[in-house]
Amino acid sequence: MNKLVTFIGNGNMALSIAKGLKNNYDIEVVGRNIEKLNKFEEELGVKVQKHLMDNFDISNKTIIFCVKPANVECVSERLEGKARVVFSVLAGTTIKKLRDNLNPEGVVRCMPNLAASVGESMTTLTGDEEYKKEAQELLGAIGPTRWLASEKELDIATALAGSGPAYLALIAEALADGAVKQGLKRDDAMAIMRGLFGGFGKLIQEIHPALLKDGVMSPGGTTAAGYGALEDGNVRSACIDAINKAYKKAVELS
Structure with missing residues (x-):
């Protein structure tokens, strides 16, 4: 695989x-503002090749497409040539739309999440099968990947893993607020909440959620009392509905 990524x-x-990617690939970045490109290089901490977008030739390049979904058409009009493959991280932007506008040899849709910044993104992928291995290697640099069979499945996964950090952040904040309400200092509540999520993240890799819940909940205990309050608040139903609404929005964007 070409070690230059654009x-x-x-x-x-x-x-x-x-x-x-910076330790294993040469990086090229294309944008509309040289000051922002310089800032990108500074924050990345390594030298990159920087180019302004107008008339930039993408011929035979490995592209990671990271513009806003609404800007696909106007960005593609400013580029020239035919890319070898486009790995797109644009939510709700179909393979057909990417192919029609960029005319690459291959397209893979990728949906990372916020944890990419700490190398722990759960990234879902779908597209041209011949680029599956390459996509898994490339996006595997920021965390685990999962290849899915269709764009519909990717849109559902966008609702789960792509949007999921926001849902978990809401729950994390609410749990800490509950502890503060009962009299725990804010700093202590935040530290304990972070420890909770850190440990839970490892447990959930090995244990089914239902078994994990049953293992914590003793008859008539504190967990059972709190769990009952969550069920009374329809938290389970709200989570299921959140996935439904986010998936529908992804389809609407496409």
């Missing part, structure tokens, strides 16, 4: 992915 776009997601 980022079209220089936002936060591009920077997060580049941080995972």
Whole structure:
């Protein structure tokens, strides 16, 4: 595989992915503002090849496409040539739309999440099968990957893993707020909440959620009392509905 990777776009997601790749790949970044490109290089901490977007030739390049979904058409009009493969991180942007606008030899849709910045993104992938291994290697630099069979499945996964950090952040904040309400100092509540999520993240890799819950909940105990309150608040139903609404939004964007 070509060790030169070209980022079209220089936002936060591009920077997060580049941080995972910088030790093993040469990086090229294309944007509309030289000051922002310089800032990208500074934050990345390694020298990169920087180019302004107008008339940039993407011929035979490995592209990581990181622009805003609404800007696909206007960005593609400013580029020239035919890329070897486009790895797109744009939510709700179909393979057909990417192919129609960029005309690459291959397309893979990729959906990383916020944890890319710490090398722990759960990234889902789908697209041209011949680029599956390459996509897994490239995006594997920022965390685990999962190849899915269809764009529909990727849109569902976007609702789960792509948007999921926001849902978990809401729960984390609410749990800490509950502890503060009962009299725990804010600093202590935040430290304990972070420790909780750190340990839980490892446990959930090995134990089914239902078994994990049953292992904590003793008859008539504190966990059972709190769990009952969550069920009374329809937390389970709200989580299921959150995935439903986010998936529908992803389809709407496409």
